[in-house]
Amino acid sequence: MAAPAYRAAGGPLLCCCNRRSVMDYLYYMTKEERWVLEEKYHGDTDAPGFTEDRKRLACGEPLAYVIGWQPFLGLRIALDSRPLIPRPETEWWTEQLLRKAQKGGERAPEAFLPTLHHSSPVSRKGVPAKGISQTDEPRGGDFLAKKYAAPFEKTPDAKPVFSFLDLCAGSGAIGCAALAQIPHAQVFFGELDPVHELTIRGNIRGNGLDAACADIRIGDLFAPFGDVRFDRIAANPPYIPKGRILPESVARYEPARALYAGTDGLDLVRPIVAQLPDRLAPGGEAWIEIDHTQAEAARSLARETGLSGTMINDQYGVPRVLVVSFS
Numbered sequence: 001m002a003a004p005a006y007r008a009a010g011g012p013l014l015c016c017c018n019r020r021s022v023m024d025y026l027y028y029m030t031k032e033e034r035w036v037l038e039e040k041y042h043g044d045t046d047a048p049g050f051t052e053d054r055k056r057l058a059c060g061e062p063l064a065y066v067i068g069w070q071p072f073l074g075l076r077i078a079l080d081s082r083p084l085i086p087r088p089e090t091e092w093w094t095e096q097l098l099r100k101a102q103k104g105g106e107r108a109p110e111a112f113l114p115t116l117h118h119s120s121p122v123s124r125k126g127v128p129a130k131g132i133s134q135t136d137e138p139r140g141g142d143f144l145a146k147k148y149a150a151p152f153e154k155t156p157d158a159k160p161v162f163s164f165l166d167l168c169a170g171s172g173a174i175g176c177a178a179l180a181q182i183p184h185a186q187v188f189f190g191e192l193d194p195v196h197e198l199t200i201r202g203n204i205r206g207n208g209l210d211a212a213c214a215d216i217r218i219g220d221l222f223a224p225f226g227d228v229r230f231d232r233i234a235a236n237p238p239y240i241p242k243g244r245i246l247p248e249s250v251a252r253y254e255p256a257r258a259l260y261a262g263t264d265g266l267d268l269v270r271p272i273v274a275q276l277p278d279r280l281a282p283g284g285e286a287w288i289e290i291d292h293t294q295a296e297a298a299r300s301l302a303r304e305t306g307l308s309g310t311m312i313n314d315q316y317g318v319p320r321v322l323v324v325s326f327s
Contacts, residue, residue, distance in 0.1 A: 172200035
């Protein structure tokens with residue numbers, strides 16, 4: 001692929017004959033500004049909005065909000081309604097979940113689960129953040145708009161036989177990945193805030209996924225789903241303890257209701273786990289993202305319901321996901 005051409009502000013298109021001018025101009029940009037320039041403005045520094053976006057970055061606004069989308073397991077997840085930005089940790093465990101996903105009680109064929117490109121395990125500052133991470137890592141590796149994985153194409157007569165719930169869906173990133181990678185799945189999205197419904201629908205449509213296999217419901221946790229049971233439940237609820245100091249770019253710009261959950265951070269995890277005996281299908285599992293400080297308390301919640309709870313570490317070796325099942 002040819003290197004992109006750039007416009008110096010107010011000037012003509014710069015090409016190879018004056019590449020030094022291009023390099024001099026780019027030299028003074030941050031890497032975040034260069035990502036915005038390439039991914040949002042296709043190299044045109046004279047494009048309307050680029051100067052304002054540089055100001056937004058300088059004020060600390062997250063890169064994903066400025067660009068308008070976040071890469072997630074080969075998909076382009078739009079953030080139009082400003083949901084929580086999907087983190088590399090969530091992307092990592094979602095990949096593990098999808099690789100273990102079953103179809104009719106059997107492991108899905110490997111042909112339907114291609115190698116998924118997830119984010120680099122090195123954070124912007126070189127160390128993984130515990131509790132809440134930075135969000136720019138995916139753009140620092142080989143996972144850009146040019147590297148999307150093709151979604152699974154279902155045959156016209158295929159009927160969903162595997163029920164998957166993305167609970168506390170936000171942008172719908174996890175459920176969209178399930179639609180793309182699990183054959184014949186019926187994917188449900190549960191979200192409390194109605195403002196995110198259009199974003200979820202847009203992400204399904206924008207990634208070429210099968211909207212007929214998606215069911216979006218707005219309401220409190222499991223309330224909108226009647227007595228439906230699920231083969232897999234993936235939940236990334238708010239779990240940050242009240243009073244924890246978060247990076248300013250997170251606390252100032254991302255929705256507080258998607259971050260904080262009471263004094264110990266378990267105000268949403270408790271009712272989710274408590275309802276799992278009535279929400280999991282036989283052989284089903286629930287994968288629930290939690291804070292690393294909550295591992296033992298989360299396992300205890302599972303035991304109190306008579307279910308089995310195990311912890312999975314993330315790519316940084318930090319306890320990250322409670323997996324709950326009947327055995």
